[in-house]
Amino acid sequence: MQIPRRKALHKRFLCEASHSIFATKLAQALNATLGAAGRARVICSAWATSADDARATLRLLTGESLPLGPAQKPVAMVAALPSSIATPSSIPPSLPPSESVEPYDVCGGRPLIIRNRIESSMRATFALLSVIALGSAPLTMAHAERPGDPMVVVALGDSFISGEGGRWAGNSNEPFAERSGTDRAWTGTGYDVFRIYGTTYGGCHRSDSAEVFSAFGHTDLDAAHRESTTRDGVKSINLACSGAESRHIVDTAFKGEPPQSAQLATLAETNRIGVVVLSIGGNDLELSSILRACAMDWGTTSPCGAGQHDVVMQRIPAMRHTIVAAIDSIRGAMRGAGHPDSSYRLIIQSYPSPVPGSFRDPGDGYVTALINGTPFYMSDMKWLHDVVTPAISQEIRAIALDQGAEFLDLSHALEGREVRNPKTVQGAAIADAEWVRFLSSTAQGDLQESFHPNYYGQQRLGKCLEDAIEHPASEYVCSNDAAAG
DSSP states (O other), rough: OOOHHHHHHHOEEOOOSSSSSHHHHHHHHHHHHHHHGGGEEEEOSSSSSSSEEEEEEEHHTTTTTTOTTOOOOOOEEEOOOOOOOOTTTOOSOOOOOTTTOEEEETTEEEEEOOEOOOOOGGSSSOOOEEEEEEEOOOOOOGGGGTHHHHHHHHHHESSSTTTTTTSSSSSSOOOOOTTTTTTTTBBBBBBBBBHHHGGTTTTTTTHHHHHHTTTTTTBBOOOTTTTTOOBTTTEEEOOOOOOOHHHHTTTTOOOOOOOOHHHHHHHHTTTTTEEEEOOOOOTTTTTTHHHHHHHHHHSSOSSSSHHHHHHHHHHHHHHHHHHHHHHHHHHHHHHHOOOOOGGSEEEEEEOOSOOOOOOOHHHHHHHHHHHHHSSSSSHHHIIIIIHHHHHHHHHHHHHHHHTEEEEEEOOTTTOOSSTTTTTTOBBOOTOOSSSBBOOOOSSOOOGGGTTTTOOOHHHHHHHHHHHHHHSSEEEEEEEEOOOOO
16 A cells, blocks of 8 residues: 655545554554654544544544644554544534545545535444644553554454364365365375464464464464464464363463463553454353263264253353353453553354254264264254254353443354255365364364364354454354355
């Protein structure tokens, strides 16, 4: 993005920005343009949601009372006026008929005419960018942040966000070599799982394709697959750990690592955290034990749904309390590092169903289950898809909204691509591959990877997270159109 130096120094700018990431990019572009003559700082973490707010902020930032003096350093600032903040009485709610401004549009490099009559379309999100003169006083920033620091997106939680299962691009019963192209750990001569999970293999299993990395196309990671390098003004950090429960966020160390909220607090002291995304609750419910019980029932007796239904529903109230405690610990960690709740977005996500409601190769026989990697009765998989997943999702939604967080509904994010869905086939072809790891019958990989989003599934969840970040709302539903791939 190129901004002419002359215009950057002497014009004011207006640009639509649907989220703070884009506002960050604008500020960084100005920062690069101004060079040593100025510094850019982002102070935008909320959005103008009404025409009156947009008018008032436009009036404030396009006034002529801030001329550039010869000894003054221009500082690029991004500002937005949230609807919850009262408009100062000294600022007219609208522009007089005779006034108009012609800010330079840094989005498209063309003039914009904003006249007194601001149409209802201005109710969309706005970020108002203005180059203003602040004199020679130094610009102070809290928490050792520096102008131009990237916005950081942090993932917390369990295996569904740590990246468990990311080794596999589809499923195959081929026992050797690249397993029909599905095994990303294959080197040509052997298997290197550390290039998938980094040094967390055998522990937290943070994969290179984990949701928070896939959301921004981050592929340059540290050895522990914990942090990415910065790309397009964004850095992603994965603190999630496979097997984590809410207590491992709150106050309990896990797999050799401090509680995730403590790790977050340390990060917040030196980073500009814009988004925290949390996936938690499944291990509080002991869902893995439910799956084991259903697998055992398939092999010995009858469907498990009837017997396990009450078990799941009885555990949900306790899950509510543990998730609320996790959220409180996240809020506390951020506040303790000087980041108020309004300075970042907290997104709580639900879980996608790993199994479908209808089936390829119908039947409950041993061979069918062995080939498809689904050792369950079809009626039990349908119960998990139609009953358990929605019940958990609805509870997490209620918790998120009650706690003032955003809710990302992933319950249908992998719809049509679950293990043994009739719209899929085994193999690595992206057009019709399964997006969930099956239970291998040929000793492939690790058992704990089973029934987690695989490489393709994690990329899909990353796209869901990217869309949720780009479209701020109290809740965002991410569904998959399997027919469109």
